[in-house]
Amino acid sequence: MNKYLKSMKKNYVYGIIILLIIISLILGYFLYKKDREYKTVINNKYNLALYELIDYVQDVENYLAKAAITSTPEHGAETLSKVWREANLAQVSLSQLPVSSTELADTAKFLNQVSEYSYSLARKNIYDEPLSQEDLDNIKKLHDYSKELKNTLDQLSVDMSEGRISWDELTKDTEIAFSKQVNNLSQATFKNLDENFGEYAGLIYDGAFSEHMESQEKKGLVGEEIDEQKARQIARDFIGDNRIEELKYNGLVENGDIKVFDFSAILKNGENNNPLTISIAKKGGHIVNMNYNRQIGEERISYEDANKIGKKFLKSRGIENMKETYYLKEQGILTVNYAFEQDQITVYPDLIKVKIALDNGEILGMETSGYLNNHEVRKLPEVKISKEEAKKSLNKHLDLTSEGLAIIPTEWKSEILCYEFKGKIDDTDFLVYVNSENGREENVLIIIDTPNGTLTQ
Numbered sequence: 001m002n003k004y005l006k007s008m009k010k011n012y013v014y015g016i017i018i019l020l021i022i023i024s025l026i027l028g029y030f031l032y033k034k035d036r037e038y039k040t041v042i043n044n045k046y047n048l049a050l051y052e053l054i055d056y057v058q059d060v061e062n063y064l065a066k067a068a069i070t071s072t073p074e075h076g077a078e079t080l081s082k083v084w085r086e087a088n089l090a091q092v093s094l095s096q097l098p099v100s101s102t103e104l105a106d107t108a109k110f111l112n113q114v115s116e117y118s119y120s121l122a123r124k125n126i127y128d129e130p131l132s133q134e135d136l137d138n139i140k141k142l143h144d145y146s147k148e149l150k151n152t153l154d155q156l157s158v159d160m161s162e163g164r165i166s167w168d169e170l171t172k173d174t175e176i177a178f179s180k181q182v183n184n185l186s187q188a189t190f191k192n193l194d195e196n197f198g199e200y201a202g203l204i205y206d207g208a209f210s211e212h213m214e215s216q217e218k219k220g221l222v223g224e225e226i227d228e229q230k231a232r233q234i235a236r237d238f239i240g241d242n243r244i245e246e247l248k249y250n251g252l253v254e255n256g257d258i259k260v261f262d263f264s265a266i267l268k269n270g271e272n273n274n275p276l277t278i279s280i281a282k283k284g285g286h287i288v289n290m291n292y293n294r295q296i297g298e299e300r301i302s303y304e305d306a307n308k309i310g311k312k313f314l315k316s317r318g319i320e321n322m323k324e325t326y327y328l329k330e331q332g333i334l335t336v337n338y339a340f341e342q343d344q345i346t347v348y349p350d351l352i353k354v355k356i357a358l359d360n361g362e363i364l365g366m367e368t369s370g371y372l373n374n375h376e377v378r379k380l381p382e383v384k385i386s387k388e389e390a391k392k393s394l395n396k397h398l399d400l401t402s403e404g405l406a407i408i409p410t411e412w413k414s415e416i417l418c419y420e421f422k423g424k425i426d427d428t429d430f431l432v433y434v435n436s437e438n439g440r441e442e443n444v445l446i447i448i449d450t451p452n453g454t455l456t457q
Contacts, residue, residue, distance in 0.1 A: 046096070049094075050153070057111075057149055059082070060090060061150050063086065064139055067139050073126075073130060076121070076122070076131060077122045080122035083115075084115050084119045084122060087112075094107060107149065121139075218373055220374060220375030221281060226284075234280050235261075235263045235265070235278050235280055238290070238317075242268075243267050243268055248263065249261070258373075263279075263280070265278065274292070274294055276292040277290070293364070296357055297359035307324050307327075309361045311324070311338070314352065314354065319371070322352065324337070324338055325351075329358070332357065332358050334356045336353070343380065345406060345417070347378070349408075349409045352367070352370070354366050381436075385436060385438070387403065390419040391421070391434075392439070398421070398432070399425070400423040403422070405420065406418055417437070419436055422447070430444060430446060430447065431445040432444050
């Protein structure tokens with residue numbers, strides 16, 4: 001009887017083990033099937049993005065070819081607008097591919113600059129300005145590069161379909177896998193893109209889309225690099241050593257627009273849960289950002305007096321010729337935007353923001369990244385049209401209240417010297433910027449005066 005029970009117990013255990021094995025196999029097969037289905041969906045998504053990218057690049061190539069031989073501004077504007085649209089769509093498709101190599105970064109950069117350049121030329125055509133021979137030569141070169149890119153993408157598609165390269169391999173380890181695969185591709189694949197785009201980099205030598213605008217020099221960030229000890233002393237001097245109870249070093253921040261040493265300070269007689277924070281640029285030791293939040297008492301300082309305090313503060317820090325532009329008042333704090341002024345021309349890219357407490361005039365904050373990125377004494381372009389000529393482009397119902405010259409930034413990180421006209425239509429205030437070289441209307445802003453400040457949109 002005992003032997004029988006032992007045998008039954010052993011068979012029972014074996015049965016459970018076999019059942020678990022069967023369940024594991026079934027579950028493994030189910031998970032494998034689901035994984036294969038998932039990979040199929042993902043691969044189909046990547047394939048679709050690649051095919052769409054090829055189609056859009058083909059359209060870019062075709063429209064650039066047409067733009068090179070277009071003889072009328074109207075048709076040129078239409079064709080170049082299509083280049084702009086298709087290049088933008090190509091960038092969207094490119095961003096969906098699971099690769100972030102140098103070669104694809106160069107491809108994205110090329111498509112972006114084709115888009116921006118074609119948009120610029122389309123604007124020339126819209127204003128009935130014919131393209132120069134240099135413009136046409138640039139279009140021809142861009143067409144040649146887009147043709148090369150199309151051939152490269154076609155070859156990649158062939159290699160994908162014939163199994164020489166797979167999305168699965170590319171997504172395992174982008175840098176290593178992609179590099180290995182690229183070396184195995186034929187002459188017309190991605191391994192040639194570095195050479196091609198290396199030649200391309202200097203093609204558009206000037207204007208909004210040039211290389212130096214994309215990797216913009218920090219023009220106001222002058223001076224030698226400093227260490228933590230020097231940065232600490234600059235922070236103490238800026239805040240006022242007699243105000244500091246404790247100064248804590250938070251580290252070197254290198255992933256921002258400007259590398260900075262970051263500090264926080266507990267102030268004597270301050271609110272300990274609200275430390276003052278300050279960031280010092282590694283290059284030159286400039287104050288990039290300073291901010292202190294505290295309870296604000298009853299307002300005793302007017303806008304005019306606060307503005308004078310802000311200007312005096314900047315001047316005491318060696319920053320002169322700054323003009324107040326817009327301001328915002330919130331919870332007893334006035335934030336004023338100061339722009340650099342050169343020869344009575346407002347230079348809007350060189351911007352510094354200053355926060356002033358309206359209870360006692362204390363400087364609570366300062367942000368200088370715009371100034372540090374862009375500031376320099378400029379060699380001003382020649383004004384080619386008179387103020388009266390510029391006014392001809394204005395709406396005849398605009399009742400002017402002020403006029404002058406200003407340098408404004410563009411969406412492509414370039415600058416334009418414009419006439420700045422401020423005026424009113426009905427109950428709405430406007431700022432209109434007219435190019436001082438050709439009389440084009442470059443921008444129109446609505447001025448919104450609120451109880452808390454002056455804003456634009």
